[in-house]
C-alpha cells in the first residue's frame with residue numbers, strides 16, 4: 001500500500017510554544033481509500049490536516065502528496081489537492097458562480113475548461129440553483145457545499161475534508177456522503193468527523209487520534225472488534241421476565257458478565273462471554289427451558305463509540321484528574 005499512497009506523512013509534529021499539538025503522526029492513504037480521522041476536541045485533527053495540506057508549517061516531519069514533497073514543492077503538490085478547511089472561509093460578497101470561477105482561475109483553469117469545471121463541481125454538490133446568489137445570503141448547509149465545490153473544482157487526486165458534513169441537515173449529510181462515495185474509487189480521501197456512524201457508513205479505514213498521537217488505525221470492523229461488546233450476546237425479552245432470565249443464565253458456562261437495560265416494557269440483556277467463548281446456543285436453550293419468550297437475539301460486532309471512549313481522553317476526565325491531583 002505504501003508505494004501507492006497519495007497522502008504520505010512521516011513523523012509529523014507541531015508545537016505551539018511549549019505545547020505539542022501533534023506528536024509524530026505518520027500515515028498513508030491510497031487511491032480508493034476513505035480515511036476517517038477521529039478524535040476528541042483538541043486532539044490535533046485540524047492541525048494535522050493543515051500540515052498535510054501545507055497551510056501550516058510542521059515543526060518536524062514530512063508530507064508527500066502524490067509523491068511530491070509539500071514543503072519543497074508546495075505549488076505542484078497542491079495541484080493534486082483539494083482542501084475543505086474547518087468553517088471554510090469564503091468570499092461572502094461574491095456570487096457562488098463568481099467564487100467558483102475565481103477558484104478555477106487560481107487553479108490554472110480558463111475559458112471553456114473553467115466553465116465546465118465550475119458546472120461539474122456545482123452540479124456534484126447540488127448548487128446549480130443558487131449559482132447567481134451572493135454567498136452571504138446562503139444558509140449554512142449551502143455555504144458548506146460551496147466549500148466542498150471549491151475543493152473539487154480541479155478534480156484533484158487527493159481530498160482533505162475537515163468535518164465535511166458539519167452543520168448539514170440529514171438530507172444534505174446523506175448527499176455529501178453519497179458524493180464522497182462516488183468520488184472515492186478515483187481518489188485518496190481523508191475526512192475528519194465526530195459522527196461515528198459516518199465512519200461506519202463511509203470510511204474504508206479509521207485513525208483515532210488523542211492528544212496529538214495515533215492511538216488506533218484499522219478498518220471500522222477491526223476497530224469494533226477491539227470493543228468489549230465484540231461477540232457479546234444481546235437478548236431482548238419482556239421486562240417482566242428479566243429477573244427469571246437472569247437467574248436462569250447466572251451460572252451459564254463461559255459467561256463472564258451480564259448487563260441489563262430496561263425500557264418500554266422490554267429488557268435488553270447483554271451477555272459477555274469469556275474470551276473466545278460461544279454462549280449463544282446454551283443461552284437460548286436455558287431461556288427456552290424456562291418458557292421465556294425471546295423477542296430478539298443477536299451477536300454484536302462491537303461498538304465504535306466504546307473503542308473511542310476507551311482509547312481517548314475527554315475534558316471531563318482531565319478536570320477530574322486535576323481535581324484529584326489538587327486534592328492530594
Ligand SMILES: Nc1ncnc2c1ncn2[C@@H]1O[C@H](COP(=O)(O)OP(=O)(O)OP(=O)(O)O)[C@@H](O)[C@H]1O
Nearest residue numbers: 016019021039040041042043044045046047048086
Ligand atoms: N494557533 C494555535 N495556537 C495555539 N494553540 C493552538 C493553535 N491551533 C491549535 N492549537 C491547539 O492545538 C490543539 C489541537 O487543536 P486542533 O484544532 O488541531 O484539534 P481538533 O482535533 O481539530 O479539535 P476539534 O475536534 O475541536 O476541531 C488544541 O489544544 C488547540 O487549542
